[in-house]
Amino acid sequence: MQKKEQVRLLKGLISYLDSGENVDAGGIMQNPSDTYTCEKRFSKEWNKFFRDYPQIVGMTGDLAEPGTFFTREDFGIPILATRDEQGNFRAFANVCAHRGVIVENEKKGQKTKFSCPFHGWTYDNSGKLIGYPKPDHFGEIDKTCYGLKELPSKEQYGLLWVHPNPKGEIDLNVLFGSQLMEEFEAWGFQDLVLTHEEDYITEMNWKLAIDTFGETYHFPTLHKNSLLNSFHGNVQMFDSFKRNARLTLCKREIDSMKTEPVDNWHICRGAFPVYFLFPNTILNVSDTGIILVREYPLDLSPHRSVSRVSFYFWPRVIEYLKEANIVLDEMHKNETMQAQGVENPYLGFGAIIRDEDYVVAAASHKGLRSGTIDHITFGKNEPALHHYHNAFREALDMEPLPLIKL
Numbered sequence: 001m002q003k004k005e006q007v008r009l010l011k012g013l014i015s016y017l018d019s020g021e022n023v024d025a026g027g028i029m030q031n032p033s034d035t036y037t038c039e040k041r042f043s044k045e046w047n048k049f050f051r052d053y054p055q056i057v058g059m060t061g062d063l064a065e066p067g068t069f070f071t072r073e074d075f076g077i078p079i080l081a082t083r084d085e086q087g088n089f090r091a092f093a094n095v096c097a098h099r100g101v102i103v104e105n106e107k108k109g110q111k112t113k114f115s116c117p118f119h120g121w122t123y124d125n126s127g128k129l130i131g132y133p134k135p136d137h138f139g140e141i142d143k144t145c146y147g148l149k150e151l152p153s154k155e156q157y158g159l160l161w162v163h164p165n166p167k168g169e170i171d172l173n174v175l176f177g178s179q180l181m182e183e184f185e186a187w188g189f190q191d192l193v194l195t196h197e198e199d200y201i202t203e204m205n206w207k208l209a210i211d212t213f214g215e216t217y218h219f220p221t222l223h224k225n226s227l228l229n230s231f232h233g234n235v236q237m238f239d240s241f242k243r244n245a246r247l248t249l250c251k252r253e254i255d256s257m258k259t260e261p262v263d264n265w266h267i268c269r270g271a272f273p274v275y276f277l278f279p280n281t282i283l284n285v286s287d288t289g290i291i292l293v294r295e296y297p298l299d300l301s302p303h304r305s306v307s308r309v310s311f312y313f314w315p316r317v318i319e320y321l322k323e324a325n326i327v328l329d330e331m332h333k334n335e336t337m338q339a340q341g342v343e344n345p346y347l348g349f350g351a352i353i354r355d356e357d358y359v360v361a362a363a364s365h366k367g368l369r370s371g372t373i374d375h376i377t378f379g380k381n382e383p384a385l386h387h388y389h390n391a392f393r394e395a396l397d398m399e400p401l402p403l404i405k406l
Helices: 003-019 039-050 178-187 206-211 315-323 328-333 346-369 383-395
Strands: 029-032 055-059 068-072 079-083 089-093 108-110 113-115 122-124 129-131 153-156 159-162 193-202 231-241 244-251 271-277 281-285 289-297 305-313 375-378
Touching: 003 231, 003 244, 003 271, 029 383, 039 289, 039 383, 055 068, 055 079, 055 289, 055 305, 079 159, 089 153, 193 315, 193 346, 206 289, 206 305, 206 346, 206 383, 231 383, 244 383, 271 383, 289 346, 305 315, 305 346, 375 383
Parallel strands: none
Antiparallel strands: 029 375, 055 159, 068 079, 068 108, 079 089, 113 122, 122 129, 153 159, 193 305, 231 244, 244 271, 271 281, 281 289, 289 305
16 A cells, blocks of 8 residues: 555554544445345345356455466356466366366465376366376367366456456456555555464355454444454444445544654554455455455355455564564464564454354344344445445346435
């Protein structure tokens, strides 16, 4: 994030703290309960947002060097993502051209060849069919016509996009706009190192998980013994970028920054930027690195979902861990970082969203599914929720939810 924007956000948060005011959407908004429970609407969302919209499948750090790969099966199409020998990010349907079998079953790893477990048809990491058993018995074929089906893909700002539709396009000017693109360019996310990944399966609509990131009004109640120790609840800055948005949370460390020279300020000391990247990604930025959250429906149902939560560290943090003899693979159960004053997101933010936010969000889904209330209400202090749900509606050709001014 550019320095000028960091200062604007931090000054805005300080102003809210000093005045007792808060971000104001201009009114409240009522969101129909069937937003989360309607099967017909869910079918439209699945086809529009997951089968025919660019998806963030990871970050540059997921494919750290040529020959690395990972697989995904989150939005209806099996994906094989590779970094080829020239260092290019590529994405393919992970489906053998012979009989349609899933070619690679490992979640991630390093290899330059992928062999189908059925008949042994083999592909390189650029998707080319490079061999098949007994061509004299099977019959000669033009191997150039039997490669893995390539999907549109893009790597920029340290993020990896794949379009599930082979005819789809990934245009970041359309998706992000120039302001957000410049901001992401300034972050340097391409340097981040993947350290850990977890899946949290929940009995709730996928959008309810996203909603939990959309305000800090709940911090004094739900997080009174956790996040409230580090954050000022119900104080935030909000900005939108096309269908995307940024909610900037207010950390308590901002109190000590007030008397410091502005030149010494950094956004991650006094604030916690949370990016909503349409349609299903939350990117949380901290001093340590980022927590990337992607929310997917499960079982083609509006009532179940999974959060894939990926933890990435800045290189300087990786160096610290090496010097402290902390093994990355064991960090999710390691309290040494906390003891030495460095935030361990596995023992903090990750566990909190799993054990606190998602628990009440699942309870919310249960209540909404009961049919006892017609709508839920977003306060004027919850503009991210206003914006995000109207972005969903706009993408589905629905009328926007109106502001109700009291």
